[in-house]
Amino acid sequence: MTTKFIKLFLLFFLAAAVSFPQFASAMVEVTSFSQSAGTVAFQGNSVPGYVTFELKTSEPTRGHILAVGNGVQTQINLSSTDFKTVHKVDWVPWDDTKKAPLPPGEYQLKAYLSDQGYNQMQGYPLGKLTVVAETNPKPLIDQVTINPSVFSPKYGGSESMEIPFNLNRPAEVQLSIWQNGAEVFAGIKMKLMPGSHSVSWNGTDKSGRVVADGTYDVNFNYIETAYNYPATRQSAQKVGTVTIKDADYNIPLWRMKHVVTDAAFTSEVISPDGDGVNDTVNGQITLAEPAKVSVYIANAAGAHMNNVVTAQTFQPGTYTFTWDGTDFNGGKAVNGSYFIRVMVIEGANTGYISFTDSVRFEGGYELKPLQPEKRVRVISDTAKLSVYPMGQGYTAIKGDTFPLISETIENGRYEVLVKEGVSGTINVSDVELVTEPAQPTAPNTMDYTVASGDTLWKIAAKFSTTISEIVTLNHLDPNKYLYIGQKLKVPAPSAPEPATQPVIHSVQTGDTLWKIAQKYGTTIDAIVKANDLDPAKYLYIGQKLTIPSSPAIPEPPAAQPVIHTVVSGDTLWKISSKYGTSIDAIVKANNLDPAKYLYIGQKLTIPQ
Numbered sequence: 001m002t003t004k005f006i007k008l009f010l011l012f013f014l015a016a017a018v019s020f021p022q023f024a025s026a027m028v029e030v031t032s033f034s035q036s037a038g039t040v041a042f043q044g045n046s047v048p049g050y051v052t053f054e055l056k057t058s059e060p061t062r063g064h065i066l067a068v069g070n071g072v073q074t075q076i077n078l079s080s081t082d083f084k085t086v087h088k089v090d091w092v093p094w095d096d097t098k099k100a101p102l103p104p105g106e107y108q109l110k111a112y113l114s115d116q117g118y119n120q121m122q123g124y125p126l127g128k129l130t131v132v133a134e135t136n137p138k139p140l141i142d143q144v145t146i147n148p149s150v151f152s153p154k155y156g157g158s159e160s161m162e163i164p165f166n167l168n169r170p171a172e173v174q175l176s177i178w179q180n181g182a183e184v185f186a187g188i189k190m191k192l193m194p195g196s197h198s199v200s201w202n203g204t205d206k207s208g209r210v211v212a213d214g215t216y217d218v219n220f221n222y223i224e225t226a227y228n229y230p231a232t233r234q235s236a237q238k239v240g241t242v243t244i245k246d247a248d249y250n251i252p253l254w255r256m257k258h259v260v261t262d263a264a265f266t267s268e269v270i271s272p273d274g275d276g277v278n279d280t281v282n283g284q285i286t287l288a289e290p291a292k293v294s295v296y297i298a299n300a301a302g303a304h305m306n307n308v309v310t311a312q313t314f315q316p317g318t319y320t321f322t323w324d325g326t327d328f329n330g331g332k333a334v335n336g337s338y339f340i341r342v343m344v345i346e347g348a349n350t351g352y353i354s355f356t357d358s359v360r361f362e363g364g365y366e367l368k369p370l371q372p373e374k375r376v377r378v379i380s381d382t383a384k385l386s387v388y389p390m391g392q393g394y395t396a397i398k399g400d401t402f403p404l405i406s407e408t409i410e411n412g413r414y415e416v417l418v419k420e421g422v423s424g425t426i427n428v429s430d431v432e433l434v435t436e437p438a439q440p441t442a443p444n445t446m447d448y449t450v451a452s453g454d455t456l457w458k459i460a461a462k463f464s465t466t467i468s469e470i471v472t473l474n475h476l477d478p479n480k481y482l483y484i485g486q487k488l489k490v491p492a493p494s495a496p497e498p499a500t501q502p503v504i505h506s507v508q509t510g511d512t513l514w515k516i517a518q519k520y521g522t523t524i525d526a527i528v529k530a531n532d533l534d535p536a537k538y539l540y541i542g543q544k545l546t547i548p549s550s551p552a553i554p555e556p557p558a559a560q561p562v563i564h565t566v567v568s569g570d571t572l573w574k575i576s577s578k579y580g581t582s583i584d585a586i587v588k589a590n591n592l593d594p595a596k597y598l599y600i601g602q603k604l605t606i607p608q
Helices: 001-019 251-258 456-462 467-474 513-520 524-531 572-579 583-590
Strands: 029-037 039-041 053-069 074-093 105-115 120-132 163-165 171-179 182-186 190-192 197-199 214-224 235-244 260-265 279-287 291-298 306-316 317-323 336-346 349-361 375-378 382-387 390-396 401-410 413-419 422-427 431-434 444-448 487-491 503-506 545-546 562-565 603-606
Touching: 001 120, 053 120, 120 390, 163 171, 163 235, 171 197, 171 336, 182 431, 182 444, 190 197, 197 291, 214 382, 251 260, 251 336, 251 349, 260 336, 260 349, 279 291, 279 306, 306 317, 306 456, 382 413, 401 422, 456 467, 467 487, 467 513, 503 513, 513 524, 524 545, 562 572, 572 583, 572 603
Parallel strands: 039 120
Antiparallel strands: 029 053, 053 074, 053 105, 105 120, 163 197, 171 182, 171 190, 171 214, 214 235, 260 279, 279 317, 291 306, 291 336, 336 349, 375 401, 375 431, 382 390, 382 422, 401 413, 413 422, 444 487, 503 545, 562 603
16 A cells, blocks of 8 residues: 555545544444424523523533534533533523624534543534524513512511512522612522412511511512523512511510519619719519510610610519619719610510609709790601710601700701700701790799608698699609608799680690699599590690689588499599599599509599
8 A cells, every 4th residue: 555545545534534523432422402492582582582402422421512603603511520411401592702692593503522431522413593583582580479568577477478470581599678778688599490480578687587667679689590601690680569567576565565574663763972872773673484685774765874784584583783873874864764674685586665663863964945945846747856865766756846955056956855854856857946825934832841641632732733733843753652751842822813814725745634634723524524525535736725714623512422332444534424523523532642543442432
């Protein structure tokens, strides 16, 4: 055989190897190939937005499919590492090199495979695929339903809102709830195929706590998995909103009452002046079950003054604490009444319960409104105040009024007296100055020393004044006992002035018929008759009431007295209505303290 003939033979052999692709080992072959669609479009609509290829070989292989056409060729990965006999991939018509959808046209599909012996298959023909342009492509996710659109998640509840949706292409999907630019909840990541699916949300945040009321954005984070090289960073699609209303953001009060059954101070006054008397005050809380709690001293506006028990777990029982009269920064508190506020912690949920028992702080700074008094009225639906101490939040509602502490406006805010002993600031835009008729001048006062058997009612009757007047003059808590030797300011006797124009009272926050009657030295019955009121209905802020002059209570006629035995549900109002008399007459006839509750079985003389 000549050299020239050998060269021609080798050239022919090499050309044949290129023209007829196959493995060098004849043992491996493509046993089947299928594709889910012959025509696709990027994202799709009238035609599919992706295609599924399935290729089987007689021996384990790895490699890719090459789509060639329209002057473009792009690679469709099968397996780059693992050797498989079955290759199944989802693919969207995307050019990884140009980072753009594949141009419309017809593409030839060819396989490039390698077996475990590194034998190569180059350009094995598989068929063709047609790519078209879609004028109205589908989003990844559509047909979303948020049910219900208004949701009220409850403490310890198992209810959830369902979010059915349709997925148009293979993807990894994750529910994501947002508010004010921040993600508050993220669900689990799920790799899904196209079709109908559903996710749920129980109204909690990432920590498991029920979210606050408001409107939240419902989003889906996703990564489309039918690309050759799926993204490592999620994209997002907003699909709607949900409104959270009446949610148990805090542990509800009914639950708090089950855990913390009582809290009280062991003395009535704290005056930390270093004399060894009332320099500190002790208090105690009672738990009915094991609980993690934190105990705060709060002022009249509910703002925390100090943390006297840090968060820790207690067994059922009664526990004591001590307050030295300071705030969080070690400064002395302002004169006023202070209360016990307990925070209960259950997992991610927290809640607060406040108790009415109070201690009076004396000997510190006295907060006083301007004199003569000037007030502002809230004109917005709600207004946020920044209150003492440390600028804590306090919400006022439309119609609330506050005395000014200063007329100076600083940074667009007034300084006001929010509650006794509590200052705060409020935006000028949230209030209007109140023009009120001049208040009557304070009466002349005299000193009175509490004696054994004295009550506020007895002292008020003795000096021809009202309980409310004595409470106001002395900053008292009418629910607490007087003590022997206590010094009180009482109005000095003065000649009554003749009545002129009728007095008009504008109802304010906290007003009741009893408080108004005490303030003006009249009776509930007289106010009800003068204004044709239904005493069973609530007063409303801003309501105008005509205050009659103090009526003379007639002496009961000499007759056999009627004795009433108090039963469950009785009140002075119910009893007076039953017998056609007045509350004042029953109080006087029985020498009652109206600030105290009646008790079942109590005998009352009913004046006729």
